[in-house]
Amino acid sequence: MSVPTRVAPARRAAQPAPAPWLASLPTAAIAVAFVALAARLILFVHRYAVNILFWDQWSYYQPLFDGDNPLPRFFWQWGFHRMGLSYPAIWALAQISQWDSRYEAFFNVAVVILEALAALWLKRRLTGRLAIWDIAIPVMLLNLFQYEIFLGAPNPENRLPLLLVLLFCLCLLVERVRLRYALLLLVNFVTTFTGYGVFVGCLTPLILLFELARDRAHWRLKLAALGVSLATLAAFFNGYVFSPSVDCYQFPHPRPLEYLQFFTLMYQTFFGFRQEFTWWTPIPALILLAGCGYSAWRLLRSRDYQPMLPVMVLYGFSFVFAAEAAIGRVCLGVGTAIASRYVTYEALGFLALYLTLVTLPRPAPRNGLALLLLSSVVATHALNDGVATRRAEYYFKKDDWKNCYLRYEDIEQCDKRTKFALYPNPAEVHMAEKMAFLKAHKLNLYKD
Numbered sequence: 001m002s003v004p005t006r007v008a009p010a011r012r013a014a015q016p017a018p019a020p021w022l023a024s025l026p027t028a029a030i031a032v033a034f035v036a037l038a039a040r041l042i043l044f045v046h047r048y049a050v051n052i053l054f055w056d057q058w059s060y061y062q063p064l065f066d067g068d069n070p071l072p073r074f075f076w077q078w079g080f081h082r083m084g085l086s087y088p089a090i091w092a093l094a095q096i097s098q099w100d101s102r103y104e105a106f107f108n109v110a111v112v113i114l115e116a117l118a119a120l121w122l123k124r125r126l127t128g129r130l131a132i133w134d135i136a137i138p139v140m141l142l143n144l145f146q147y148e149i150f151l152g153a154p155n156p157e158n159r160l161p162l163l164l165v166l167l168f169c170l171c172l173l174v175e176r177v178r179l180r181y182a183l184l185l186l187v188n189f190v191t192t193f194t195g196y197g198v199f200v201g202c203l204t205p206l207i208l209l210f211e212l213a214r215d216r217a218h219w220r221l222k223l224a225a226l227g228v229s230l231a232t233l234a235a236f237f238n239g240y241v242f243s244p245s246v247d248c249y250q251f252p253h254p255r256p257l258e259y260l261q262f263f264t265l266m267y268q269t270f271f272g273f274r275q276e277f278t279w280w281t282p283i284p285a286l287i288l289l290a291g292c293g294y295s296a297w298r299l300l301r302s303r304d305y306q307p308m309l310p311v312m313v314l315y316g317f318s319f320v321f322a323a324e325a326a327i328g329r330v331c332l333g334v335g336t337a338i339a340s341r342y343v344t345y346e347a348l349g350f351l352a353l354y355l356t357l358v359t360l361p362r363p364a365p366r367n368g369l370a371l372l373l374l375s376s377v378v379a380t381h382a383l384n385d386g387v388a389t390r391r392a393e394y395y396f397k398k399d400d401w402k403n404c405y406l407r408y409e410d411i412e413q414c415d416k417r418t419k420f421a422l423y424p425n426p427a428e429v430h431m432a433e434k435m436a437f438l439k440a441h442k443l444n445l446y447k448d
Contacts, residue, residue: 026130026131026132029135030137033139034138034142037139044144045102048147050402051102052445054101055422055423056153056155060083060087070087070091070092073091077239080328081197081198082198083195098443099443105150107154108159111162112146115162118166120137122166123355126310127358131370133358140354141347144385145270145381145388146340146344146347147388147395158195161191161197165191165200168187168191172310173306173307177218184225185228198236199316199320203313203320204229208222208226244328245329249331251327253330259326260282262326262336264281266325266338266342267346270347271284272385273384277334291352292315299312311352317348318349321342322345325342350373353373397420398422400420401422
């Protein structure tokens with residue numbers, strides 16, 4: 001009787017390694033998209049930015065008119081927040097440019113480009129590589145719907161905090177514990193004192209408390225870091241005076257539902273829509289809130305919670321800013337939520353959503369949902385492509401006003417001739433006297 005021979009299972013053929021050029025294709029595609037979008041943004045600002053002080057610049061340039069030392073202005077309270085790094089930046093740009101306003105606009109362009117680079121770096125730190133879908137990051141952050149931060153009053157105090165927030169997120173992923181907390185506290189201090197970065201200053205103690213509760217390792221270091229973060233907040237509020245941004249501010253608002261309408265309308269603007277509140281307006285905000293809820297669940301349930309901390313910071317910063325804007329400005333009308341300058345803050349929320357999707361554990365929903373978000377952003381941005389150009393043409397009226405003033409040197413006459421104003425109440429900011437100063441020193445519109 002013969003014993004049947006046991007046949008060994010056939011070995012699977014080794015899968016051929018992908019060609020080197022194929023492996024580098026996502027990075028190359030992202031680089032091409034990044035350069036194209038950055039070039040488009042630079043050319044857009046070059047076309048429409050005008051060298052003349054506008055709106056808030058007539059006020060926050062006051063220390064320059066007075067010849068003040070820029071360093072103490074780091075702690076200068078400007079409205080709701082403090083100037084921080086932005087005022088030294090304003091001062092330095094003024095010195096090298098003869099107060100050319102276009103330099104501030106291009107400075108903001110540079111900051112936004114650095115934000116996009118930092119966001120790509122953050123995504124790579126979270127997932128270990130770049131994927132083709134990561135084209136979504138420059139598409140979201142280098143969009144033209146934020147035209148007001150370049151063509152209106154390009155105050156760096158509203159741009160630098162966003163770059164600092166992303167640097168803060170990167171610090172959360174540093175592996176060496178002592179270095180991690182040293183960098184976190186340094187970036188937190190600078191961010192807290194720079195514009196709306198104060199919201200990060202409020203989030204940092206909560207992050208440190210969470211880490212202390214989840215993991216008692218290095219508890220002395222964490223307690224010390226918590227103390228420093230609280231001291232930073234105390235320093236911020238030392239001598240602080242509550243100063244609403246608008247005269248009509250009232251809390252609580254007599255129509256509380258408008259808070260929610262304002263909040264949700266802001267996130268619609270990220271896609272280029274500028275309509276009034278409709279039934280579908282809350283959808284983008286609700287999607288972000290769902291993504292935030294899922295990320296919070298993963299943060300609480302996962303043993304390796306650190307990768308989710310940067311995502312939650314981005315969600316938290318975006319939501320807190322939107323809530324503050326709604327509380328502070330809803331008295332102006334719900335429609336003011338579509339202001340272009342808010343888009344940059346909204347973009348961080350959608351960046352957080354994208355990072356939520358690309359860190360999903362299963363590849364099918366991860367890739368499918370990332371592609372869906374990328375497609376939605378590209379499609380809506382293409383659909384509303386003309387919005388930025390039309391609004392840019394409005395701000396380019398500053399050029400007509402500038403030419404008028406160089407000819408007639410009459411503020412009221414130029415307001416009427418151009419149907420455009422550099423400031424609603426010129427006497428309030430002593431515009432005539434400041435124009436005389438600019439002329440005498442060949443600055444700003446008189447530099448040429």
